[in-house]
Amino acid sequence: MAAPRKSSSNRRATVSIRDVARRARVSIATVSRAVNRVPTVDPDLAKRVWKAVAEVGYVPNTQARALVSGRSHILGLIVSEITNPFFPELVQEFENLAVAQGYEVMIGSTNYDAERTEQLIRRMLQRSVDGVAVMTFGIEEDIIKRLVEPDFPLVFVDAGPDLPNIRLLKVNYDEGIREAVQHLAALGHREIAFISGPLRLRSAAARRDAFRKSMADLGLAVPARHLVEGDHTLEGGMAAIEKLAALPELPTAVVCSNDMTAIGVLHGLFRTTYKVPEDISVVGFDDIHLAQFVLPPLTTVQMSCNSLAAAAVQALRAGIEPENARAPQSEWPIATHLVVRRSTTFPRGTLPALKRKAASAKAGKK
Amino acid sequence: MAAPRKSSSNRRATVSIRDVARRARVSIATVSRAVNRVPTVDPDLAKRVWKAVAEVGYVPNTQARALVSGRSHILGLIVSEITNPFFPELVQEFENLAVAQGYEVMIGSTNYDAERTEQLIRRMLQRSVDGVAVMTFGIEEDIIKRLVEPDFPLVFVDAGPDLPNIRLLKVNYDEGIREAVQHLAALGHREIAFISGPLRLRSAAARRDAFRKSMADLGLAVPARHLVEGDHTLEGGMAAIEKLAALPELPTAVVCSNDMTAIGVLHGLFRTTYKVPEDISVVGFDDIHLAQFVLPPLTTVQMSCNSLAAAAVQALRAGIEPENARAPQSEWPIATHLVVRRSTTFPRGTLPALKRKAASAKAGKK
DNA sequence: ATGAAAGCGCTAACAC
């Protein structure tokens, strides 16, 4: 309750470590130790210090701390586009976790622009972030390698530059995408198309490869015309489904490299006579919040933001505070799983037959 | 191109002002002045300094600068929810502008939680941000007033605590909402409902008031049953339209306090037999990116993120650097305007008659 | 276990 005093006519309330020391009748070194919970401090003295801290309303000056210790307790978080709905969810969770663990976070988006990316990294370095999580699912790795000290703590998704203090979040695309393809195949689909992300991104390529592999494992062919490159945006999804719709025969199902693409597909199809899922089943990837609310609710492969964020923060800390790291793991697995909603059903033309069966079964019951 | 040297075995490349001074054969004070573009430095010396800066790869240490100058060059930006699509667009623009003007930005979301808000402000203060823009459209003003020095630079939207160094972004709700109501009335609507935001937020109340005023000015009644309180979320919009749909007679148009609510309305109606806009016209507010891509594309009142962000950054700087402020304005107007898309049309039942007229007019022309 | 003192890298008086 004690109001902080002002040291001068300045705008900041400056209660320094000295004020605490004076009040607790100890040296500033002891205050520093007590506040930083150094275990060798006498418990009684520590208590006195904490009392004084409360009385004068002392808050350690982060800048000074950072200056002398060389550590800012700021984590850098780089995303592609903050306006892509996937990322705010990630940012939110990352921030919650970081703050809970005593870190602040500095966010930036690359907007897929190399120059902007470079500026961003420079800015982060200049603010001496303790480490950076690069969650762009693909980035010019050279930029990082050029700007950053070799042993700077770094986290990448899927793949990153070859650096000693880097940790990789290994998303298990195969798992979820296999589930999606099997779900579709089980419904009877054979003609399944895939709308990829920009293939220069390794993560986009990985998703497409997972799709091809899953299809091949089921003995299903994927003709080139069923592999369309999108750009992970709603607009891209609309453009991609238009291409697919222009084919002599529309595939009966399409899986998309992310949810925004799938939502674009939904929108693109809305303008045609095709209905989802009756005429074509649509599967997304990511499971963003919005996926539950589009029409129909989107069947999608969930890649948990929460686990991604948690792994990122943990992995960064492991790089920053090696002393606290449990295991020296350099790869952190991230699971993916299919979430079935309403955008997938039997291939068109097959449903009536099934319905008839079901009806007769029901009739038999009664 | 010169590689930065390491001072010790540390991870940071430490090129200090001293290295530059040595290299340029001047004092560190001169380096400081040159780098900070103090005009009294001899041009030749300045040139030598800059040359040395480039040669040794000097980057000023932000922490030290902040420590001694008391200014961090960080702008705080508080939003309600980063996952609400309106905000990422704002954040993006705010960040672009701030960075372009030499500031970094520290973002945080309140999630409408008072305790979280308080922690957030404490964190920002502890990182000694130079000012804070509170873009939540309503917040516990007491928290701010309690935590912050009286003359701390602050920006609020619509209304804020009574503090000397505060600037208000005054959104002209009347303007855009009047346009929306007039647009609807011109189409022939009389039964126009309004789904508000949470009314404890001043800005939500302001939008509702603007609606009532516009209606009254046109001599249109707004029965209580046509005023539903939402919560500015998609889910809230769905719930609200359900209430409206349960009425003996569905209004012919509904205007919503924000776009997410309107999108919720669209989704809620999709599950009924009512069609938008044939059976009911829907108007949003904000004009988020998504508004163009829902089905049908949303007629909405645009409140430009860009102008909001630009005004916020400018207003903050005016508070932080009074010496650079052009005018000592304390209120910054933000315009709003109707953007007509496809979610509004004539009231149900009237279109056929009009169509017939149009057809005969056309026939007459030919 | 505690204190004195040396800086971290920089800016801003203050002298010249």
Place this chain on the structure above:
DNA sequence: GTGTTAGCGCTTTCAT
């Protein structure tokens, strides 16, 4: 106009 110097608030040796 330039240099010298005193800190900003803190952590961390190094003595004790």
